[in-house]
Amino acid sequence: MKVVNSLTIKRPDDWHLHLRDGAAIASVVRHSAERFGGALIMPNLKPPITTVDQAFEYRRRILMALPEGSQFVPYMTLYLTDNTTPEEIKLAAQNSFVIAAKLYPAGATTNSDGGVTDIKKMGHVFDAMVRWGLPLCVHGEVTDPSVDIFDREAVFVERVLSPIVRDHSDLKIVLEHVTTKEGVDFVCNCDPNVAATITAHHLLMNRNALFEGGLRPHNYCLPVAKREEHRQALIEAAISGNPKFFLGTDSAPHAKGAKEAACGCAGCYTAHAGIELYAEAFDKANALDMLEGFASFYGADFYGLPRNTDTITLVRQPRQITDLHPFGDSSLVPYRAGGSVAWTLEGLGDH
Numbered sequence: 001m002k003v004v005n006s007l008t009i010k011r012p013d014d015w016h017l018h019l020r021d022g023a024a025i026a027s028v029v030r031h032s033a034e035r036f037g038g039a040l041i042m043p044n045l046k047p048p049i050t051t052v053d054q055a056f057e058y059r060r061r062i063l064m065a066l067p068e069g070s071q072f073v074p075y076m077t078l079y080l081t082d083n084t085t086p087e088e089i090k091l092a093a094q095n096s097f098v099i100a101a102k103l104y105p106a107g108a109t110t111n112s113d114g115g116v117t118d119i120k121k122m123g124h125v126f127d128a129m130v131r132w133g134l135p136l137c138v139h140g141e142v143t144d145p146s147v148d149i150f151d152r153e154a155v156f157v158e159r160v161l162s163p164i165v166r167d168h169s170d171l172k173i174v175l176e177h178v179t180t181k182e183g184v185d186f187v188c189n190c191d192p193n194v195a196a197t198i199t200a201h202h203l204l205m206n207r208n209a210l211f212e213g214g215l216r217p218h219n220y221c222l223p224v225a226k227r228e229e230h231r232q233a234l235i236e237a238a239i240s241g242n243p244k245f246f247l248g249t250d251s252a253p254h255a256k257g258a259k260e261a262a263c264g265c266a267g268c269y270t271a272h273a274g275i276e277l278y279a280e281a282f283d284k285a286n287a288l289d290m291l292e293g294f295a296s297f298y299g300a301d302f303y304g305l306p307r308n309t310d311t312i313t314l315v316r317q318p319r320q321i322t323d324l325h326p327f328g329d330s331s332l333v334p335y336r337a338g339g340s341v342a343w344t345l346e347g348l349g350d351h
């Protein structure tokens with residue numbers, strides 16, 4: 001087989017990204033803006049983005065933090081709570097900058113305390129989302145402490161997602177950062193209005209990476225990485241050309257001290273190599289030709305947004321990853337810190 005040493009694709013978008021707030025935004029958004037045309041910005045700030053007005057203000061802060069001349073588009077999401085009203089959904093759907101609402105089961109992940117405590121009570125909100133055409137992004141894990149942490153996604157799919165799809169068959173749903181074979185199979189068996197994002201780190205590591213020679217807090221994210229057979233299912237889905245599966249990095253920056261702690265928080269920072277890591281995963285699966293659809297087309301198509309028209313070029317050339325990146329007034333440890341990524345984005349400036 002011919003070895004591909006350079007790959008030019010239409011500019012990708014990132015359909016799941018955490019940028020945080022304040023001075024932190026500028027430290028991380030430049031990495032995304034160098035690679036991606038736009039990104040779906042997660043609303044799990046402290047306090048969360050629960051109204052269209054807050055989303056508008058947050059978007060303004062992101063635009064202010066962008067490098068000069070950047071065309072990067074932040075697409076905003078609304079954080080659903082027990083108190084979200086159908087009116088707020090209508091407001092969200094009636095502007096062009098909020099494009100989805102995010103369901104966090106309360107307590108499932110970082111800054112999800114204000115999330116939804118009883119999904120059965122959200123029927124009127126989901127009805128409004130169908131009515132006004134606002135997609136639902138889902139953090140797909142149950143919070144029941146009696147459920148094994150590695151089973152929380154599969155149990156969510158069976159107990160929670162499946163009834164939502166059954167009762168709201170016209171609702172557009174994205175199962176965010178899918179990590180299991182059960183999740184992939186469920187999405188495949190649904191109508192085209194149900195899709196999923198896949199992160200690069202879940203394509204590149206299985207749960208062994210959490211304990212490689214000792215506890216590895218920087219590989220800890222939620223949903224937590226699963227067994228190798230699940231990683232294989234994610235690879236198959238990503239390279240299949242099925243438009244239900246598209247790119248969402250879930251790049252989730254945390255200060256070094258918050259990860260390297262007695263109770264370290266969840267999240268992998270991958271934005272600094274946001275497309276290169278996917279190229280590595282697709283290349284290992286001999287499927288570089290499938291990267292463009294997954295990274296640059298299917299997500300935009302799902303959200304009914306224009307595909308980017310300019311291109312990026314990746315070259316097969318290892319790039320060293322620094323130990324630390326600035327993060328507001330502290331610093332963060334990027335994915336592969338001290339190691340390298342096998343592909344380099346052409347024209348990459350100072351990193």
Ligand code: NCD
Nearest residue numbers: 018109110221222252266267
């Ligand atoms: C995310 C974060 O830090 O905001 N963490 C993570 O482990 N992925 C939240 C999330 O997307 O679950």
Ligand code: ZN
Nearest residue numbers: 016042250252
């Ligand atoms: Zn996330």
